[in-house]
Amino acid sequence: MLVLDIQRRLLAxxxxxxxxxxxxxxxxxxxxxxxxxxxxxxxxxxxxxxxKPATPATPPKPAIVGSAVPMDWTPAATMKRIIVHWxxxxxxxxxxxxxxxxxxxxxxxxxVRGKPSIDLNAATGVKPGYAAxxxxxxxxxxxxxxxxxxxxxESPFHAGVAPMTREQWDELPLVLADLCRRYRIPVGAxxxxxxxxxxxxxxxxxxxxxxIARLAFDPGVxxxxxxxxxxxxxxxxxLEAAT
Ligand SMILES: [Zn+2]
Numbered sequence: 001m002l003v004l005d006i007q008r009r010l011l012a013x014x015x016x017x018x019x020x021x022x023x024x025x026x027x028x029x030x031x032x033x034x035x036x037x038x039x040x041x042x043x044x045x046x047x048x049x050x051x052k053p054a055t056p057a058t059p060p061k062p063a064i065v066g067s068a069v070p071m072d073w074t075p076a077a078t079m080k081r082i083i084v085h086w087x088x089x090x091x092x093x094x095x096x097x098x099x100x101x102x103x104x105x106x107x108x109x110x111x112v113r114g115k116p117s118i119d120l121n122a123a124t125g126v127k128p129g130y131a132a133x134x135x136x137x138x139x140x141x142x143x144x145x146x147x148x149x150x151x152x153x154e155s156p157f158h159a160g161v162a163p164m165t166r167e168q169w170d171e172l173p174l175v176l177a178d179l180c181r182r183y184r185i186p187v188g189a190x191x192x193x194x195x196x197x198x199x200x201x202x203x204x205x206x207x208x209x210x211x212i213a214r215l216a217f218d219p220g221v222x223x224x225x226x227x228x229x230x231x232x233x234x235x236x237x238x239l240e241a242a243t
Contacts, residue, residue, distance in 0.1 A: 020032075064242070065174070065177045065178060065181060065238050065239060065241070065242035066178060066181070066242070067174070067178075068111060068171065068174035068175045068177075068178045069103065069111065069175055069178040069179065069182075070113075073102075073103070073113050073118070074118060074178070074179065074182045074183070075117055075118060075119045076119070077118055077119035077121075077122040077123075077124075077183070078122055078123040078124055078140065078183075079118065079121070079122065079123060079140055079141070079142050079179075079183040079185060080123050080140035080141065080185070080191065081140060081141050081142070081185060081190065081191045081192065081193070082141070082142045082143075082144060082176055082179055082180070082185060082191070082192050082193075083133060083134050083137070083141050083142070083143055083144070083193060083194070083195055083198065084144050084145070084146075084172065084176070084192075084193070084194045084195065084211075084212060084231060085101065085133060085134075085143060085144070085145040085146070085194070085195045085211045085212075086145060086146045086147075086148050086149045086164065086211040086212060087100075087101075087104070087145050087146070087147050087148065087149070087150075088149050088150060088152065088211070089147060089148075089149075089150050089162070090107075090147065090148075090150055090161075090162050091106055091107025091108070091147055091148060091162045091165070092106055092107070092147060093106055093112045093114075093147050097114075097145065097147060098112065098113075098114045098115045099114070099115045099116070099131075100114070100131060100132060100133050100143065100145070101114040101116075101131055101133050101143040101144065101145040102114045102116060102117070102118045102121070102131050102133075102142050102143050102144065103142075103143075103144045103145070103175060103179075104144075104145050104146075104147050105144070105145070105146050105147065105168040105171050105172060105175065106147045106168065107147060107148060107162065107165050107167065107168060108165070108167055108168075109165070109167030109168050109170065109171040110171075111171065111175060112147075114131060114143070114145075115129075115131075116129055116130055116131035118142055121138055121139065121140065121141055121142065121143070122139075122140065123139060123140030125139065126138055126139050131143045133145070133195075134195060134198055134204075134206070135204070135205070135206055135207065136204050136205075137198055137202060137204045142179055142183070144172070144175060144176065144179070146164055146168045146169070146172065146212075147162075147168070148162045148163060148164040148165065148168065148216070149162060149163065149164060149211070149216070150162045152214075152216075154210045154213065154214070157214055157219070159214070159216035163216030163217070164212075164215060164216040164217065165216075165217065166217050169215065169217070172231065172234075173231065173234035173235045173237075173238055174238065176192060176231070176235040177235050177238040177239050177242070180192065180235065180239060181239065181242075187232050187235050187236040187239065188232070189201055189228070189232070190202060192231065192232050192235060193228050193232075194211060194212045194213075194224055194227060194228050194231065195209045195211045195212070196209055196210050196211055196212055196213045196224035196227075196228075197224045197225065197228045200224070200225075210224070212224065212227050212228075212231075213227065214227075215227060
């Protein structure tokens with residue numbers, strides 16, 4: 001390969017070769033110090049270019065079961081089910097939000113730990129400071145909440161000022177799969193469900209809760225059952241892929 005060809009390829013990869021040569025881009029056919037440094041850097045980094053790093057808006061997270069929830073957030077306890085909520089608040093978790101749930105997923109998909117520890121809601125009996133997330137159904141229930149839907153209206157549907165985002169929706173099954181595995185909770189209609197399903201599935205009255213009966217980013221999916229089924233399907237698929 002000619003020196004010129006090498007220099008053109010280095011340039012295409014994003015390396016700065018200086019200002020020499022007819023096009024003032026460093027392509028001059030002379031294997032000078034700048035070109036040599038770029039060649040060595042290119043050899044070290046493979047084909048990646050330091051001058052043009054790939055920086056997506058949100059770095060993709062590996063969909064690996066076991067990687068979403070830090071181990072020290074899941075103390076040993078007997079837990080029966082996971083109930084999924086939304087906070088009816090902003091995209092960031094407030095102090096009040098954190099006091100009600102064990103885990104929260106913010107608008108950008110980042111996972112936040114709530115104030116109560118999961119073991120305070122153990123199936124063997126709740127302890128002071130437990131997470132009060134579901135009326136008359138907190139014992140043995142882990143509360144996971146998506147930070148969103150402030151000012152939302154169920155009918156006619158209006159998503160409010162902090163609509164649920166795809167980022168937090170996509171993070172949810174990863175979190176649920178981790179929790180199901182660590183607490184040996186099978187994925188079923190009465191074990192992994194949304195708050196909106198509690199009344200119909202567990203027969204415990206909930207005063208018109210509709211989290212989650214709508215997806216702000218996908219108006220085609222409507223109803224607690226349809227969305228609950230979708231949550232369970234995605235969680236089960238992750239667990240299956242992990243085994
Ligand atoms: Zn709720």
